[in-house]
Amino acid sequence: MAIATEILRQAPKVLLHDHLDGGLRPQTIVELAAEVGHQLPAADAESLRHWFAESADSGSLVRYLETFDHTTAVMQTPSALRRVAAEMVLDLAADGVVYVESRWAPEQHLRAGLTLDEAVDAVTEGLADGMAEAADDGHPIIARQLLIAMRHASSATEIAELAVRHRKDGVAGFDIAGAEAGYPPTRQLAAFDHIKRNNGYITIHAGEAFGLPSIWEAVQLCGANRLGHGVRLIDDIEVTADGATVGDLAGYIRNLRVPLEMCPSSNVQTGAARSVAEHPIGTLARLGFRVTVNTDNRLMSDTTMTKEFAALAAAFDYDLDYVRWLTINAAKSAFYPHPDRLRLIEDVIKPGYAALGAG
Ligand SMILES: O=c1[nH]cnc2c1ncn2[C@H]1C[C@H](O)[C@@H](CO)O1
Numbered sequence: 566m567a568i569a570t571e572i573l574r575q576a577p578k579v580l581l582h583d584h585l586d587g588g589l590r591p592q593t594i595v596e597l598a599a600e601v602g603h604q605l606p607a608a609d610a611e612s613l614r615h616w617f618a619e620s621a622d623s624g625s626l627v628r629y630l631e632t633f634d635h636t637t638a639v640m641q642t643p644s645a646l647r648r649v650a651a652e653m654v655l656d657l658a659a660d661g662v663v664y665v666e667s668r669w670a671p672e673q674h675l676r677a678g679l680t681l682d683e684a685v686d687a688v689t690e691g692l693a694d695g696m697a698e699a700a701d702d703g704h705p706i707i708a709r710q711l712l713i714a715m716r717h718a719s720s721a722t723e724i725a726e727l728a729v730r731h732r733k734d735g736v737a738g739f740d741i742a743g744a745e746a747g748y749p750p751t752r753q754l755a756a757f758d759h760i761k762r763n764n765g766y767i768t769i770h771a772g773e774a775f776g777l778p779s780i781w782e783a784v785q786l787c788g789a790n791r792l793g794h795g796v797r798l799i800d801d802i803e804v805t806a807d808g809a810t811v812g813d814l815a816g817y818i819r820n821l822r823v824p825l826e827m828c829p830s831s832n833v834q835t836g837a838a839r840s841v842a843e844h845p846i847g848t849l850a851r852l853g854f855r856v857t858v859n860t861d862n863r864l865m866s867d868t869t870m871t872k873e874f875a876a877l878a879a880a881f882d883y884d885l886d887y888v889r890w891l892t893i894n895a896a897k898s899a900f901y902p903h904p905d906r907l908r909l910i911e912d913v914i915k916p917g918y919a920a921l922g923a924g
């Protein structure tokens with residue numbers, strides 16, 4: 566039986582892969598664009614919401630990424646970054662998210678003269694504003710950030726240094742994103758090296774628009790602690806009538822419990838999966854990989870955590886216990902101190918599901 570949407574919304578959820586510049590409220594984009602004189606492809610919030618969802622629905626990652634020009638354009642000042650970060654936290658809290666690591670690329674927010682450090686400070690303040698307001702509203706949430714270096718740019722080491730410098734401000738880790746084909750993770754080896762030398766945490770967008778070599782480099786050469794997407798890992802698995810043959814790379818990832826940050830709707834839009842029902846998450850979860858469920862870009866995919874879980878539950882017949890398992894997977898995989906993670910699981914997630922009759 567399908568889980569009621571309202572139950573899914575109330576269920577505590579953990580979100581590890583959500584882009585700050587992929588989750589703006591359409592109305593906020595309209596207002597910020599008017600302030601800075603940025604020309605938008607649609608005039609009002611509702612048309613803009615449709616424009617993003619339709620434009621991102623091309624089957625190509627490169628075209629999907631073009632839509633971000635209109636979100637980053639309006640996120641160039643401290644007040645805009647602070648507002649967008651605070652609204653992100655409030656929107657997620659209202660959707661039942663209790664812990665989020667929000668990722669963004671500071672280098673894309675310097676056009677109006679901000680320094681990298683000023684940009685991070687503005688987002689840190691916005692996250693704090695959002696957490697305080699959400700707690701006042703009765704929806705406590707922990708919001709941290711991951712800093713991204715764009716894989717085509719040359720400033721990755723600078724961003725890695727920025728991430729290390731701001732780790733006490735809730736910067737939980739480092740990632741690379743952007744077009745994957747032609748930009749292997751090893752291109753940014755020095756940046757990953759800097760993170761590792763400083764005992765920092767790494768997640769890498771890999772195995773989305775490109776396949777196993779990208780995942781292999783990310784894990785074995787760049788030290789990824791988690792994988793963004795990793796959907797193409799399925800290419801290393803042969804499902805047979807009586808089980809599955811798991812290749813060496815997939816076996817390594819499963820054995821060491823490397824978390825996979827799966828984003829079903831986004832993958833359908835960029836062509837990494839044909840449909841949610843055919844998404845590799847079904848097989849990977851069944852085979853015991855450390856699978857987590859994520860939104861990627863709520864604006865471009867017109868999605869929420871509740872919608873992602875509803876789509877998966879419908880496709881794979883998941884019940885609330887399964888949603889709880891996926892949520893605990895995500896909590897265990899967070900770049901968050903181990904005792905805090907345990908407290909999140911024991912004091913928030915388990916009681917939250919128990920109250921809804923699961924666990
Ligand atoms: O799914 C994605 N794959 C690769 N890059 C992505 C994805 N979603 C967003 N990005 C890019 C576009 C954003 O401007 C950037 C920073 O969040 O990260």
Ligand SMILES: [Zn+2]
Nearest residue numbers: 584770793861
């Ligand atoms: Zn992403």
